[in-house]
Amino acid sequence: MSLYAVVDPATGETVQEYPTATDQQIEEALASASKAFKEWSKTTTVADRAALIRKVGQLHAERAEELAKIIEREMGKPFDDAKGEVEFSAAIYEYYADNAEKFLADEPIDLLDGEGSAVIKRTPVGVLLGIMPWNYPYYQVARFAGPNLTLGNTIVLKHAPQCPESAAAMQKIFDDAGYPKGAYVNVYATNEQIADAIADPRVQGVSLTGSERAGAAVAEIAGRNLKKVVLELGGSDPFIVLSTDNLDETVEAAFSGRFENTGQACNAAKRFIVAADIYDDFLAKFTERVLGAAGSLAPLSSVAAAERLEQQVQKAVDSGAKLVSAGERKGAHFPPGVLTGVTPESPSYKEELFGPVATVYKVADEDEAVELANDTPFGLGSYVFTADQEQALRVADKIEAGMVFVNVVGADGVELPFGGVKRSGFGRELGRFGIDEFVNKKLIRVG
Missing domain, CATH: 3.40.309.10 (Aldehyde Dehydrogenase; Chain A, domain 2)
Incomplete structure (x- = not known):
């Protein structure tokens, strides 16, 4: 059986298999995301990108029933709960559309000595790799993709192997919303391919939601290659x-x-x-x-x-x-x-x-x-x-x-930061703090 497959947990039936990515496809995904960052991110404003992410939220809302039925098949979530997850995801995208310009506005610094001015400008850092779990297939992606696409980072997204249909449905949403090729790229990658992608110099950061073991493995590779990570791991x-x-x-x-x-x-x-x-x-x-x-x-x-x-x-x-x-x-x-x-x-x-x-x-x-x-x-x-x-x-x-x-x-709310300490990981998602993780807080000091 393929690594990526929809297996209905209620029946054990294999509904559909999806081909695992080839190494060439992973290379194309990274190259496409890198190209989109250099071109799309540099030529659009925060307002432009907010309009795109708002459309993503609208499409989630419009396709809520279809999307809910997908994860009902994939991971057994009852339809009403699944539909609620889709609607909450739509609210996340809308929240960043509404607030991105405020969150990313220039921040002046009062000088203690000397003349002139100083300001912090918040700018994107580049290609980000997202590694997502199966328990909330849409919500987990929304809280990562929502702030970062609005900021101007581009995303390569690896979903859980049991969520290939919802992964494809989200790729279609980002495409239909008007994102250019490479801004958001879904990949059906293996763990080995993801390890290589983390080390790739085109990737500037990694966000993972998953187990302690997965978090430790990702953080180890990222650390060796000087990449920032946000980890949301287990809890008790x-x-x-x-x-x-x-x-x-x-x-x-x-x-x-x-x-x-x-x-x-x-x-x-x-x-x-x-x-x-x-x-x-x-x-x-x-x-x-x-x-x-x-x-x-x-x-x-x-x-x-x-x-x-x-x-x-x-x-x-x-x-x-x-x-x-x-x-x-x-x-x-x-x-x-x-x-x-x-x-x-x-x-x-x-x-x-x-x-x-x-x-x-x-x-x-x-x-x-x-x-x-x-x-x-x-x-x-x-x-x-x-x-x-x-x-x-x-x-x-x-x-x-x-x-x-x-x-x-x-x-929980779209405006409330989500994250933990100790072996539950580090970094925050959602709210104002969620858009401030993978950002270059660039100082410009004018004399």
Whole structure:
């Protein structure tokens, strides 16, 4: 079977295969992107490029149903959720169209000594390589391509091998929006071809969303070749519950935070850390809610993903954890479940569980909750639920993560920066910060 193929996880059927790129095709992609940067980027204004990216957003909105059906086939996302992802992606493109001129405006610097002036001009750096995952096929591309194409960088995009149809659909959108050849180029590349592309002197930066292993491999090659990288990797986000005025609402928020996209989100709540005085009630209600989702969840992205999660859960149980589950794995369908009694000695204590399984811990107080929340190699997102607003802000300040959400889930926005610390990566996407990563902040000092 080809490396790039649409395999419906609900049925296991191979829907369509796509040919893997030849070395010559990769060379043509890099040459085309380099040519477009030297010509298109240099002859267009920010306003010109904002108009193009606005058209990309409009085409996403117009083709939302078609695009949603594609990723329903590719990675099993329910149609309504898939359509919501397309619409959110359209909003990202529109946001950069609306704000690019403001974000990229010249920034004067007040001189401390001497006459004349100084200004920072934000300009593009060149060809960028994007390496994208399968869990949000459109959204991940939007938050990378939206700001960078508007800035004037050009993009070579490698999507996940199981997302070739959505990759092709996006290439058509950028073409139909009016981008010149080479401004955005999709490639069905191998890992070896991508390693060579990172080292290619025409490529000035790399953005990857994916696993720790992939991030480390990309960063190693980029570092040897003095290329900047933005990495958004895994997460094992804590969901701290210290007090609540409405336990049912908190439990529903916990469920939503864990089970969005069938638990296949880097910034999903994964470790539920609950104060002892409400632990028993929370666990009972939360477990009931989780088990009640049996039969309504979509499959995981692939049988391999479900098998990997099954192995992780079994290791936790073998190490003494207790699993309450709604059933057994059937192909890519994984039953929702709750793990308790996971100790620091368990392999799963430091791992990310990518699917519909939640781990719940009991803690004595705020200090123990913070200590447990930070006892992870990851640092992407986090959640703090408490009726005490002063406590909420105090705990939020202590959490070692790139993002903290207080008494709310599902509150991501196009204007809010997304990214993490520790082994969750570095750099930011979305918002004003997302357009400032791959930019030359050029100083012009006039005497």
